[in-house]
Amino acid sequence: MRVLISADMEGATGVTWPDDCEPGNPAWQRCRTMFTSDVNAAIAGFFDGGATSVLVNEAHATMRNLLLEDLDPRAEMLTGRHKDLSMVEGIQHPGVSGVAFVGYHTGAGTDGVLAHTYLANSITGVWVDTVPADEGYLNALVAAEFGVPVVLVTGDDLACRDAAAYAPAAVTAAVKDCVSRYAAVCRPPAVTFELIRAAAKQSAALCVRAEPVTGRTFQVEVEFDAAHLAAATAAVPTVTRTDVRRVAFSADSAYTMIRAFKTVTTVAAAAVENRYG
Ligand SMILES: [Zn+2]
Known part of the structure; x- marks a missing residue:
């Protein structure tokens, strides 16, 4: 069982402020460790649940945030920008049977910690066929076209809630509870590691390829x-x-x-x- 992890940073443990996820900032350096911990938790959970390989695709900003030297050695990591499928690059490989959205966040124009859709600001809303679409929603449409189910979503409580719109069967793990766009009640990494690991293990059972959804406009x-x-x-x-x-x-x-x-x-x-x- 091969699993893809699409790893964004705004929804990672402890991240509540732009500096926390802005490459180069001291706060970002500190939060990279907690972001890597979230991803490692998901990797551990998927291997607990029977995965045989895990590819992590960096999906935040420059796509150079995770600490490779601290990554679970059973996984591989795709780092850097300019990828055909952006946040879900890797989904096109035929062996992938499930994808996890780790560190995801709510969409532009809605409540949620660091809510946005692709651009940090400037975009106030995105709709697909008149339905509000956040990054998880857009990426889930791409995954469905390749027959890959979204099995796990982690982020703040509102990102987990919104996942029901695009992956109702997915297991969710909330690492923080939103108070405002720039404030959250955060659970420490020692707690969220176990939370995400357990959720990923549970979600491994959902890693079953489906018929690709094609022919849609x-x-x-x-x-x-x-x-x-x-x-x-x-x-x-x-x-x-x-x-x-x-x-x-x-x-x-x-x-x-x-x-x-x-x-x-x-x-x-x-x-x-x-x-x-
Ligand atoms: Zn991001």
Whole structure:
């Protein structure tokens, strides 16, 4: 049984503030240890549950956050950016029978610790076929197209709650309870390690490949906090401006959808001005 772990950092143990997950900050250096602990807990749990191999795909910011030297030696880690499937790179390998979203967070425009969708700010909402879509939702659509179930979600309590929208059968582990966008009641890593390990072990039983979900089309809408970001991203082929701060595009596969979405966010990020947004 081969398991993929998609590891994001905002939903990791102890992370509640931008500096905690901003590469280069002293707080980030400290939180990398707790992030690595969360991932190791999931690795341990999956091996407890019968996994024979685990690939960890770094999914946060520069995608260079986890401490390889501290990683459970039974796992391998894909680190660095510019990957075809971004946060769920590795899902396309035919041996993968389940994916875990570790350190995930709620979507843009909602409650939750460091809530956002791809961009830390600027995006105020994303919808797929009119349904609000956070990163877990988008990545779950890609996973489904490859026939891979989402079996485990960890993050704050609200990210775990929201997982029901895209992976109702997944086991969840809340490492902190949201108080505000920048505050949470946090459980220490010694506690969350056991929590995640037990959840991963339980979720290993869900690692059964399904029939790939194909033939779907996706209508995606993205809302920004500023008009010029809609104007800038409307230059991307297939993307049209539908309102002052909104764009939309359609895609005939989840693979195309996630790549087009990534392109929109990359163009938007480049169009943001430091002070005026
Ligand atoms: Zn992140």
